[in-house]
Amino acid sequence: MNLILIHGRDQQGKNPSELKKEWLDTLKEGLSKNGLELPANVNIVFPFYGDLLDALSKDIRNPNSIAGVIAKGSIEEKQLSFYFEILSEMALNAQIDDKQIGDLIVGTREKGPLNWEWIQAIMRALDTHSPFGDFTLEKSTFDVFVYLTIDAIKSQINKFILDSIPQGPTVFVGHSLGSVVGYNVLQELAGQNIKKYITIGSPLGLLSIKNHLSTPLKMPPSVTGGWYNAYDERDFVALNSLDTVNFNITPSIVNSNHVKNKTKNRHGIIGYLNDASVAKEIYNALTS
Template sequence: MKRKLIFIHGRSQQFKDSIQLKAEWISAWKKGLKLNGLELPMEETDIAFPYYGQTLHDLVERSPEVAEIIIRGAEEDAAKKAFVRSVIEEIKKAKITDEQLETIVGSDVVERGPLNWPWVRGVLQAVDKYIPGGSGSSIALATNDVYQYLNSSGIRDSIESGVLKAISPGIETVVVSHSLGTVVAYNLLRREGESREWKVPLFVTLGSPLAVTAIKKALRPIGHPSCVSKWYNAMDPRDIVSLRPLDEDHFDISPSIENHLEVNNHTDNRHGIAGYLDDKQVAKRIYDALVA
């Protein structure tokens, strides 16, 4: 029986037509295949694309003030504030210098460190100022979405329902995921893969935040999903969402994950799916797994 392919998208996909969004993923993959002198190895209709973008938007509050509320730290419970603070602190360590932060909030706030919320706001403002294509408000919202997925069973169940239906027991399925979708896919493969008799010859994560400490802790114990034969991760080092590779230093599991860290993502924020799927090596790895 031929292998199947499933694409699992990330956040900020609300108000989009699911058919058009799937077409955009396929179009980007085709561009990457063309660089290898290849064409799609399957019919487009055979590619599964469970869409949860509108569901996520509808379940997580999305008023224009939400990002500002998160950034201010107002009206947030202690657990969420701790999660957001941890993520922002890690971004600061990886991408923002003390000198850059000081130009925004002053030396006193920098010295007091991440336990004071003005420091957190300052880092997000520094993302806007110093990271090309970076957006502090987008980081705040993305962090909130991941937190909601990890901590709200209602949101988690709604997001996962379509993915669960798209993977069939005993049928070899290549899973390609992006951004928040990598967290969703990993969590499902780890939790459900063995009991549901899933067979995943290749699990692909693109622009994945799984190595971010707060996310990794929420998913403990981490490990290689037993239903997955090989795991391939790709990232652009400039992608502030993925932040770190899934290597032995940041996501130490056995067997280890193959990392492709030389993606030149051409999208504005270095994180867009088009800039990953049209990468020559990424496109070829997906192709090879399907025709094996």
């Protein structure tokens, strides 16, 4: 049995071996709460795409690169529109209204996707009124933006993941952006028995994310054992459950909002994999 672990954004420059160990140590902690251990015969694959995505993102920003020349004149407007969409959804979930945003604005108070001052004010409001400021103030959606909106980058990341997947029964686990990458990869994966797709802290329920997925939305054909999605309701990345309202596919996704993620922003991988129910779900999929 294969276990594929797909990490999220902002992992560039990290040691892949150490990051994999962090995931596994945390998963083992969650399993121990059930009196369980990771099965000995599991082939664990941790496709580290963080450095590749970072390099591709930097290439897009370089006006002297081929990618930068192609993108020049179009990427900034698309980027601002994407930021406006995703940050507005996060602010709505955090119950931050336009007045709270407007009180923090510097410059013109006009609301809109092309007003960088308004977007910055949303970031400040999230930093002031929610635990998720670190995510936003670092302008940390750029790598998410380029993956979702630039097909050449999406194709390279997807191929990198696809090339790492061995044959045989497989369980997929995707965290954060990794759940989006996993969804796209699984749509391309033919002839493979995916026993379960497990997503944690997934932003797939966000309209700003769904707008950049292939439509119609559908259960990846390779997934034979169902899809389980766990999230913390205080996690502003995973603010919408993957239910029939936000991610209507057949068969439907099993959602669980029980997680109490103890990391600072309620989104960290440690706060998900050490959850007893999430760990049990992974174990059951591996041993079914």
